[in-house]
Amino acid sequence: MERSPLFCRRAGTGTGFLELTFFLQQMINGVALGSLYGLIAIGYTMVYGIIRLINFAHGDVMMMGCYFAYFGILMFSLPWGASFVAAMVLTAILGVLIDKGAYVPVRHAPRISALITAIGVSFLLENLGLVVFGGRPKGFTTPDMFAEVYEIAGLMIPALVLWTPLITLILLSGILFIIHRTKAGRAMRCISHDMETTRLMGVDVNRVISITFAVGSAAAAAGGIMWAMRYPEINPLMGIIPGLKAFVAAVLGGIGNVTGAMLGGLLLGLAEILLVALMPEIAGYRDAIAFGILIFILIFRPTGLMGSKLPE
Amino acid sequence: MLRVEGLNVHYGGIHALKNVSIHVPEEKVVTLVGANGAGKSTLLRAVSGLVPASSGRIRYAGREILGLSAHRIAREGIAMSPEGRRVFVNLSVYENLLMGAYCRDDRKEIDRDIEWIFETFPRLLERRDQPAATLSGGEQQMLALGRALMSRPKLLLLDEPSLGLAPLLIREVFRVITKIHQEGTTILLIEQNAMAALNVADYGYVLETGEIVLAGTGKDLLCDERVKKAYLGET
Numbered sequence A: 001m002e003r004s005p006l007f008c009r010r011a012g013t014g015t016g017f018l019e020l021t022f023f024l025q026q027m028i029n030g031v032a033l034g035s036l037y038g039l040i041a042i043g044y045t046m047v048y049g050i051i052r053l054i055n056f057a058h059g060d061v062m063m064m065g066c067y068f069a070y071f072g073i074l075m076f077s078l079p080w081g082a083s084f085v086a087a088m089v090l091t092a093i094l095g096v097l098i099d100k101g102a103y104v105p106v107r108h109a110p111r112i113s114a115l116i117t118a119i120g121v122s123f124l125l126e127n128l129g130l131v132v133f134g135g136r137p138k139g140f141t142t143p144d145m146f147a148e149v150y151e152i153a154g155l156m157i158p159a160l161v162l163w164t165p166l167i168t169l170i171l172l173s174g175i176l177f178i179i180h181r182t183k184a185g186r187a188m189r190c191i192s193h194d195m196e197t198t199r200l201m202g203v204d205v206n207r208v209i210s211i212t213f214a215v216g217s218a219a220a221a222a223g224g225i226m227w228a229m230r231y232p233e234i235n236p237l238m239g240i241i242p243g244l245k246a247f248v249a250a251v252l253g254g255i256g257n258v259t260g261a262m263l264g265g266l267l268l269g270l271a272e273i274l275l276v277a278l279m280p281e282i283a284g285y286r287d288a289i290a291f292g293i294l295i296f297i298l299i300f301r302p303t304g305l306m307g308s309k310l311p312e
Numbered sequence B: 001m002l003r004v005e006g007l008n009v010h011y012g013g014i015h016a017l018k019n020v021s022i023h024v025p026e027e028k029v030v031t032l033v034g035a036n037g038a039g040k041s042t043l044l045r046a047v048s049g050l051v052p053a054s055s056g057r058i059r060y061a062g063r064e065i066l067g068l069s070a071h072r073i074a075r076e077g078i079a080m081s082p083e084g085r086r087v088f089v090n091l092s093v094y095e096n097l098l099m100g101a102y103c104r105d106d107r108k109e110i111d112r113d114i115e116w117i118f119e120t121f122p123r124l125l126e127r128r129d130q131p132a133a134t135l136s137g138g139e140q141q142m143l144a145l146g147r148a149l150m151s152r153p154k155l156l157l158l159d160e161p162s163l164g165l166a167p168l169l170i171r172e173v174f175r176v177i178t179k180i181h182q183e184g185t186t187i188l189l190i191e192q193n194a195m196a197a198l199n200v201a202d203y204g205y206v207l208e209t210g211e212i213v214l215a216g217t218g219k220d221l222l223c224d225e226r227v228k229k230a231y232l233g234e235t
């Protein structure tokens, strides 16, 4: 996946300049990967913030977004831009339907019921994907715009690696705008603090929760599509690992906090890429890094970097 | 305007309200007096749709509202300033007031009402953009009251609006209650401070362990020996 540093060193002369370009290249790559974790983490953190539910199906929702985009291009021959937007919309609707169908009925049940339901939804989506889409990975065509490789100051940078943080930043700004500047966002913040009193204000809480699921799922679809372009294939189980890592990012940033989720994602992405780059001999453990971090935070700082309230 | 008939509320095995009937006529102030745990808050919470009733009727403006969800009841024109203030501490003072006006779309009128609140409670204006968490208890109480008023309610439910306030602020709260009453808002008021409440109220009910044991005009209750003994601290 990431180019081995040994290869770079052998190719160059081992001068300081090459070391620097190598480092920069890895940094940029880490930011791109981290943006994806962050984008997916936003959905976890928003849903947790509002109904205190870890939506374990979130990674699978991301996977569904990729298939929507795939079929949009392949079966309906939509231009890729239209297909990606349509996939985000469909994924948003899927997120809302999952909430209505699976989580609303257990809203007032003990929290563990909702958690088990989420795990059930996750299995359902994965197995539905295996049956409907088939288990064999499908190649995901990357639009030319993202497939190009730029050479900037001696760095070889795939366009996707530059576009990913940019698109992420735009989506993050949009989501922060919704949360902090719109009526629905204000209601979200109120619900996360005190659902009962929010209802007294005349807020239809279920509607606001639906909006939350829609926004989080659309962001996951965007993240998933960029993920699919990065490793250009998709399969029904592809959501599991990014889903888990995004969860770690959300906890690292302080669950419930959107900016924190993005920060957590970036840190995780950078840590992963840099560790693999600097210590290629442990590259096989890259997935373990995330879970090491998770255990570390849960023990030493369960509120995460930007969290204030203790999540239970 | 509001008529509660034969209301029963249970919390699990606790029978919190037993066959309670009260009437709140339009443009009047009605108060509920009773010891801690008598069921006063439960009655207000049942009217706002926050707790389900096991039986009874709640008629408001000629309609049955028992069983409607809380946000629908709020949209019918009933606002509550809940026990313990419950301001949104993570929102600014200004945003809290906007939340009170959640069901309204008349942007200009909302701005005017917010101005009115700031004139009435100048302390809130000073802290307009600070998170409500930074307010003192008294200021939070003002904010909870202001937030409830922002919906321009027809019926205002106040659950211990003077609890924990300094005497000066208590007078301020009662001044505001009198003022909004004069402007035509119907009020159902719960107060620890029975004396002050009965003084402003047209009518009062005394609640004891979930039952109405006495009812009468504010003045009658103020003179009632049993009320004096139990709630006004006289012997």
Ligand SMILES: Nc1ncnc2c1ncn2[C@@H]1O[C@H](COP(=O)(O)OP(=O)(O)O)[C@@H](O)[C@H]1O
Binding pocket: B011, B014, B016, B034, B035, B036, B037, B038, B039, B040, B041, B042, B043
């Ligand atoms: N959420 C609840 N669960 C169980 N019991 C409750 C709950 N809320 C109130 N109660 C009980 O119901 C009774 C009435 O409480 P409340 O209406 O709060 O009284 P008041 O407002 O008059 O002090 C009390 O015995 C109280 O312990």
Ligand SMILES: [Mg+2]
Binding pocket: B037, B040, B041, B042, B083
């Ligand atoms: Mg009470």
